[in-house]
Amino acid sequence: MRNYNKYTVIVVTILVTLIGFSSCKDFLNPEQEINITEDKLYEDWYEYRSIEMGLYGIQSKLVEQIVLLGELRADLLQITENADADMVEIYNFNISKENKYASPTTFFELISASNNFIRILQEKQPQVLDPESPITNYDKLYGEALCMRAWAYFNAVRIYGKVPFIYESLTTMDEINNFINSSGTYIDSVHIVFGLDGYENDTTYNKPIELEKQYFDLDLVIDHFTNELENSVKAVGVNHYLDNNDQTWEVSIWNPYAMHTLLGTMYLTEGDYTQAAYNFEKITRASSDNYRYQLDQSFSNGRWRNIFNNIDIKEHILTMWFNKAQFQQNQLQSFFDSRPPHKYMLKPTRRAVMFWETIWDDYVVVGNDSKPWETKTVYRGLPGDFYRGYGVSYAYLKNNEPIEDEKVFNMLWLKSEEDYRTSELIVEDADTVVWKYSWNKGVFDQDANFPIYRAAGVHLWLAEVYTYWAFEQNGIVRPFTINAVNIVNDGTNYTIDADREQMGVRGRVGFGDKSDGIKVGNINYIFHPFTNKIEGYTDLTGDFLGKQLYLEEQIMDERARELAYEGERFNDLIRVAKRRNDPSYLAKIVSSKFPKERRDEMYNYLLNEDNWYVHYFD
Amino acid sequence: MSVHSDIGITYNVLKEQVFMPNVGMELYYNKEAINVSKSTNNSLSAFYNNTYFNFNKSFGKDHVLSSISGVHILSNKFELDWGLTKNAHPNDQYRMLQDGANNLREIGGANRDWNWLSFYENLGYSYKDKYLLTASVSLDGSSRVGDNAANTINIGAPFGLFYAAGAAWRISNESFLKDKPALEELKLRLSYGRSGNDDIGETSATNYYDAIKFRETSGLIPAIILNDELTYETVSTINGGVDLALWGNRVKTSIDVFQSTTDNMLIYTPVDAYFGFDFRPENGGKMQNTGVELNLFLRLMDKSSFKWDLQASYSTVNNNILEIKGDKLVIPVRGAEIVNMPGEQANSFYGYIYEGVYSTTEEAESKGLKNDKNVAYKAGDAIFTDISGPDGTPDGIINNFDKTVIGSSNPKHFGGISNTFTYKRWSLNAFVQFVSGNEVFNYVRSQNENMVGLANQSTKVLDRWQYEGQQTEIPRALFDDLVGNSSFSSRWIEDGSYLRLKNVSLSYTIKNEFLAFKNAQFYFSATNLLTVSNYLGYDPEFAYSQSHKMQGIDYGLTPQSRQFVLGVKLGL
DSSP states (O other), rough: OOHHEEEEEEHHHHHHHHHHHHOHHTTTTTOTTTTTEEEGGGSSHHHHHHHHHHHHHHTTTTTTHHHHHHHHTTTSEEEOOOOOOHHHHHHHHHHTOOTTOTTHHHHHHHHHHHHHHHHHHHHHOGGGGGGTTTOOOHHHHHHHHHHHHHHHHHHHHHHHHEEOOOTTTTTSHHHHHHHOOSOEEEOOOOOEEEEEOOOOOOOOOOOOOOEESSSHHHHHHHHHHHHHHHHOSSOOOOOSSTTOOTTTTHHHHHHHHHHHHHHHHHHHHTOOOHHHHHHHHHTTTOOOHTTSSSSSSGGOOOGGGGGTTOOOTTTEEEEEEEEEGGGGSSHHHHHHHHSSTTOOEEEEEEEHHHHHTTTTEEEEOOOOOOSSGOOOEEEEEOOTTTTTBBBTTEEEEETTTHHHHHHHHHHHHHHTTTOOHHHHHHHOEEEEEOTTTTTTTTTTTTTOOOEEEEHHHHHHHHHHHHHOOOOEEEEEEEEEEHHHHHHHTTTSSOOTTTOOOOOOHHHHHHOOSSSTOOSSHHHHHHHOOTTOOOEEEEEEOOOOOHHHHHHHHHHHHHHHHHTTTTOOOOOOOHHHHHTTTOOOOHHHHHTTOOOOHHHHHHHHHHSSGGSSOOOOOO | HHHHHHEEEEEEEEEEEEEEEEETTTOOOOTTTEEEEEEEEEEEEEEEEEEEEEEEEETTTTEEEEEEEEEEEEEEEEEEEEEEEEEOOOOOOSGGGGSSSSGGGGEEEEEEEEEEEEEEEEEEETTTTEEEEEEEEEEEEESSSSSTTOOOEEEESSEEEEHHHHHHEGGGGSSSGTOOOEEEEEEEEEEEEEEOOOOOOOOTTTTEEEEEEEEEEEEEEEEEEOTTTOEEEEEEEEEEEEEEEEEEETEEEEEEEEEEEEESSSEEEEGGGGSOSSEEEOOOOOEEEEEEEEHHHHEEEEOOOOEEEEEEEEEEEEEEEEEEESEEEEEHHHEEEEEEESSSSSTTTBBOEEEEOOOHHHHHHHHHHHHSSSSSSSSSSEEEOOOOTSSSSSSSSSSSGGGGEEEEESSSSEEEEEEEEETTTTTEEEEEEEEESSSSEOOOHHSOOOOOSSSOOOGGGGOOOOOOOOOOOOOOOOOGTTTTTTSSSSGGEEOOOEEEEEEEEHHHHHESOBBBBBBEEEEEEEEEEEEEEEOOSSSSSSOOSSSSTTTOOOOOOOOOOOOEEEEEEEEO
16 A cells, blocks of 8 residues: 555646646747747737837947947048057958958848848738838838838948848748859749738738849938838838937937938939939928028037037937937047047047148138139138047047137148248147047047937938039029039028028138138139148139039038048948049048058059959959 | 655845945046945745656566656746946945935846746666666757747747766676786776756847937837747767775776867857847857866775875866857957957967067067057057958057957866875864966956056066167056057966865874763864966966856956864764
């Protein structure tokens, strides 16, 4: 009997154990509490929203790459001796596949997360595919994901020259590999048609989707995504207002203005000025919130710097939000700042500093364009762009403090008096530092916001469009160059609202008047950078193309002053070089930052357009 | 026949509180923190049950059959939570998590659940105690492998099939050796087995999302590219051995020769950038260990009052990576890089070859090498070997192409000798151990000789290069070392071989009653008395971590102390 008791205990133990682990399958698939598995997601709106927030989280990881690849290869930024080996590679256009700043992985992390979200929205919220159905928040999420994907592809292709195009129906690693490695057309045979009233009514057809190209170049990316954004986006930009007074949410996610800016840049890059202007004007002429994106005194003069302090719906169109208190930081400050513990790895070039230091306020020129050789500067004005340049975009740091504005002004004044020796004493031993992401920041903050699109940039793009845009009216070709000049100088291109004075990109910071705005005429004078004396002139009488080129150069210089270190400079140079069909435009500007003995080598290297791209996918 | 059931329940909690003070210390966390407090809470609850039927039966005089059939279940729940704050009051008296600055708090954690289930059968058969056969088979299910795990049998969930078989021949029991009285035992053994290791991480094969911060909220992003075919690492081992005992077990020896092959090793394979990830977990490596193990016991003297025993063991193992997906896997660790590549030992050190210092400007110029930032080396800089370049030939630039295997922490030979004299109640024992053929990365020395900042350095840096023409092995001092002279290279790799007199002990044993106690032993023991080694660090015998890739890296543990112990053991 005792034996039987023993057996009973054992058998009961075994049974209890087995009941406890009711089935093998469940036992061997325990819930991982910390991990959210896909089958448990997408049950309510908030989970969808979390996936959307995830996309922006990935996008924020791209800031450093965008700045390094967009600026360090261009004319405004150079390395210091503290730069790491990967930065040196970028600076020298000699980028290896292992380069941590040049890897396309994060772009594709964003693309694959967007693809995943797009596919899931199509499956679970099929109304997003129906243009006729009433707009819901899911449609807006869908629009944001489409914009995000288009933005990621457009940026990636501008860096890498060509990029693999991963269609959202390709989900497994094998499918993607087969697609990339197939020659010619790849047929993705799974095609699911989703019922509009829920995905339970799905029908799976064996209808192949033909994916024609494995790699997209710039033209294909622009064709594909302009088409997709124009035809598939029903709405964009969910109204989050987590905090009802916080309007910054609107411009830290994709919104209709940001989408039009993206479309505008794609069309501008492609050279379709009509479409570019149409999209940019959606911003520049937007009448809501009292013409919110026209440039007025909100950020004029000493207030310009506040663009980098706060997010505001009057300037910011799409801005990546960072905040140390919420554990979202970027490395920009640590790349640029020279105060410990930062490393001072990158610094402004002399050319960049010259853009801000050799601009003159309210100078007076007396003369006659019919006798240009007699024209003289009678009052040289005041040197330096102290609203956008010194103290904001860059600074001279001595003992970890920026040198005061007055001292720097004195330095420029002494230079204009041709007392170079005394002027140099003022900045002797100072580090020239990119200050945009350190201004108003403590050394440990490292959380400057990063504007992707802002109003001044769009106005300058529109000016670029107007420089070349012309149409025929009653047999007369009507150019828009005057509009371009007006946008840049004082904003008179736009209808002026009594409540909101238009100031223009330069006018906003005091350089837009008749006396100091940009001028494009038959005679264009060349001024000495330090004394502002007239040194010569170019005669463009009757040379309309010459005037366009001259204006384009002025706009590009203005972009440098207004948008330095915001990541677009190299793309700007490529765009202009391609428009002019003249690689030497870029080669000359970029090679000028190299030491004398390397300039010729770099110039010749950059004459080859192929060298403008990071050849990651070759 | 009998039934056994073992049940185990484990609840293990480890709480740690660390406080890094302000007073007398450097700043922490990139100089942002004056003091730091950290709390960690680890808990592991596990349940285990092994139930089996044991069956033994003899058939006639010569046949014996035994069988064990059972089920083995393991269930583990692991939870880790940690919190960290910085900048509490500078006087260091407030050390709890709530005392730090609000915006410098960090929290984190991990939960991991892991279940395992195995059905197994072990069979044994012997004939006349001369021919011995064993066979075993098991069907293992694990929550860690993927839903479509490769090489598994799907019965509701994927199960791996593993097995082993062995045969032994006790020759000494054969009739033709019966008349050799000196021969106690002579046995030949041969076995082969294939086992599975599911130690591939709890979530490597799950399609899950990670949290990422965005603004005041948090978002979710796909955490991995799913590999639902992720499966067990398998280890196949073939082992042959001989056991020999002579003269009433006064001489006993065994020799084993083995080769084990680990296949489907879990590695993080680099994947193409267009997948949006740099790596994904895959079964993508193959490694082989081939070795010989020798054990010897000799009773050299066997008088009633005096005995002299000598015991020795020796092993030699040859480790070799046979295949690795993506042809090379470089893993960064603090201060170094570790590589796994075919033809090399697992987790080898990977860096530059250090040849010395350029003594003159002329020498540096004639060599014409540049560092990875394209800056030419000058007099006083380190000379690294220019092995290769992007096109496979030396290119004059010292960068990733010039890194190579510069050592391995796996010892080639190791073993020990133990010698015991016993005289009446006295016993004197000495134990010597040795390891040879392994290399050590002396991280401590690399920090004490790198001359990159204001931290204290060893006196060795007095020999640093200081003037044109100086012949020395130590490069010039450079703040922040922008040139890279102190990069991970063979300069920091040392021979880790050593021979150590690990223990000497003298004891006096009273086997029967001593005062009120059953028995007693008085002893004097000394450990770590003598070490013969060329290693420049404190101690060549250390283990910073269990992880194989961290072996042989001396991050500066407290060295093993030399101990003298005088003691009494009393039997109750």
